[in-house]
Amino acid sequence: MQRAHSYDPRVTNQFNQFLRWTITAALILGIAEVSMGWIIDLPALRVVGYITMSVVVLFSTGLWLMSRIQVIQSVTLISISCFCLAIMYLLAMPDLLPVCCMFVIGAFGLPMLFSERRLFRIMVAMAFIVTILISALRLTPPIFPNTPATIAHVVNLASLPPICLIFSLLFSHIAENARASLVQTQAANQQLQQFKDQLEVQVEQRTADLSSALATVEAQATTQQKLLAEVAQQREAIRELSVPVLPVTHDTLVMPLIGALDTTRLMTIQSQALQSIEQSAARRLLIDVTGVPIIDTQVAQGLIMTINAVRLLGAEAVLIGIRPEVAQTIVGLGLDMRGIRTTNDLQTAIAQTRR
Numbered sequence: 001m002q003r004a005h006s007y008d009p010r011v012t013n014q015f016n017q018f019l020r021w022t023i024t025a026a027l028i029l030g031i032a033e034v035s036m037g038w039i040i041d042l043p044a045l046r047v048v049g050y051i052t053m054s055v056v057v058l059f060s061t062g063l064w065l066m067s068r069i070q071v072i073q074s075v076t077l078i079s080i081s082c083f084c085l086a087i088m089y090l091l092a093m094p095d096l097l098p099v100c101c102m103f104v105i106g107a108f109g110l111p112m113l114f115s116e117r118r119l120f121r122i123m124v125a126m127a128f129i130v131t132i133l134i135s136a137l138r139l140t141p142p143i144f145p146n147t148p149a150t151i152a153h154v155v156n157l158a159s160l161p162p163i164c165l166i167f168s169l170l171f172s173h174i175a176e177n178a179r180a181s182l183v184q185t186q187a188a189n190q191q192l193q194q195f196k197d198q199l200e201v202q203v204e205q206r207t208a209d210l211s212s213a214l215a216t217v218e219a220q221a222t223t224q225q226k227l228l229a230e231v232a233q234q235r236e237a238i239r240e241l242s243v244p245v246l247p248v249t250h251d252t253l254v255m256p257l258i259g260a261l262d263t264t265r266l267m268t269i270q271s272q273a274l275q276s277i278e279q280s281a282a283r284r285l286l287i288d289v290t291g292v293p294i295i296d297t298q299v300a301q302g303l304i305m306t307i308n309a310v311r312l313l314g315a316e317a318v319l320i321g322i323r324p325e326v327a328q329t330i331v332g333l334g335l336d337m338r339g340i341r342t343t344n345d346l347q348t349a350i351a352q353t354r355r
Contacts, residue, residue: 007071007114014173015071015113018166019063019078025162026055033155044144045151047092051085052159058085072119075110079123082107083130090134094142095152097134102163104130109167112174115181243269245276245285252284252353253277254346258291266302273306277315285310286349290321297333307340318342320349 033049036042058081065074086100086107107130108123243265246254253276257269273285287303289295295303307317318341322330330337343349 011114011173012066012071015075015110016063016066018170018173019059019066021166021169023056023059023063025166026052026059029159029162030056032158042147042151044093044147045155047144048089048096048155051088051092055081055085071114072116075114075116075119079107079110079119080126082110083126086130087133087137090137091143093144093147093152093155094138095147095149096155096159097138098156099159099163100134102160102167104134106167106170109171109174113170243272245272247280247282248286248350249353251282252286252350253280253282254286254288254350256288256291256346260294261292261299261302263298263302266299266306269302270306270309273317274309274313277310277313283315284353285315285317286320286346286353287317288320288346289326290345292321295326295329297335300330300333300335304335304337304340316341318349318352320344320346 030049030052033052034046035049037044037046037049059078062074062078062081065071065077082103086103089096089103090100104127108120108127111117111120111123244256246256248254255269255273255276261269273287276282277285287306289303292299303319307319310317320343322342322344343352
């Protein structure tokens with residue numbers, strides 16, 4: 001069920017005004033036609049008057065439906081009533097064809113007031129059918145054959161002005177509503193265009209911001225890569241400095257170790273020792289562990305592996321600075337130190353190499 005509040009209140013007021021004006025005009029014309037029909041004893045005129053009086057009943061029903069907030073039902077009732085009235089007027093008095101045409105036009109014009117496209121299409125189809133029916137009825141003999149033509153002319157002259165006035169009011173409302181809808185549509189389109197322009201500006205601004213942010217991120221990434229490269233270089237320099245290999249003579253290198261030794265540093269010691277021997281073609285490597293505070297199983301095994309690796313390159317490794325407690329630890333661990341030369345201090349080892 002359609003509700004009146006679904007439509008513009010101004011449109012429903014226009015339709016109610018149309019119904020009231022039509023009821024008033026039909027009441028006046030109906031009373032006049034019935035009265036004249038009895039006065040001049042003309043049955044056709046009395047029937048026309050009764051038909052006009054039925055307009056009062058039908059349109060009053062439509063007005064009542066509007067008060068019940070049933071818009072579509074009211075419009076449908078009035079439109080169908082107009083079709084029926086056109087047919088009844090033609091049957092009663094065939095010369096009232098202009099009045100019939102006005103009712104047919106008004107019947108399919110009413111849905112246009114509320115922009116009801118579906119109902120409008122239905123009423124146009126019905127108007128086509130009713131028009132064909134009216135044309136066919138014009139070819140049939142009249143129900144009241146003795147009706148003077150002057151009476152029909154008088155009824156046309158009396159009925160057409162108010163009918164034209166009322167329907168002109170209706171169609172002026174339709175045109176006014178169409179113009180208002182057009183203005184609203186144009187305003188909405190203009191507002192949408194403004195929103196579109198604002199959106200484009202925002203998109204351009206966001207794109208510029210994103211481009212700037214992307215450039216900043218790329219610059220930061222480049223800087224970060226440079227910093228990482230510098231850090232890597234610094235780590236390599238620190239690694240080399242933490243395990244220095246110093247030449248003593250043309251065929252002797254010394255590797256002083258200072259600080260605690262872990263797995264990573266032991267691997268670095270082994271790599272640095274082998275690389276230095278390969279590059280310098282030295283025949284001796286003096287490994288000084290005087291500065292190593294603790295030599296446990298892991299450290300001792302790492303040093304032995306380094307010494308064995310040096311031997312595989314054809315060089316001799318000498319372990320310097322084995323303290324008594326370290327010697328006890330190595331013996332207690334059962335590590336094989338056979339074939340490994342040791343000295344108390346670096347000076348003694350260097351002196352032995354010169355002999």
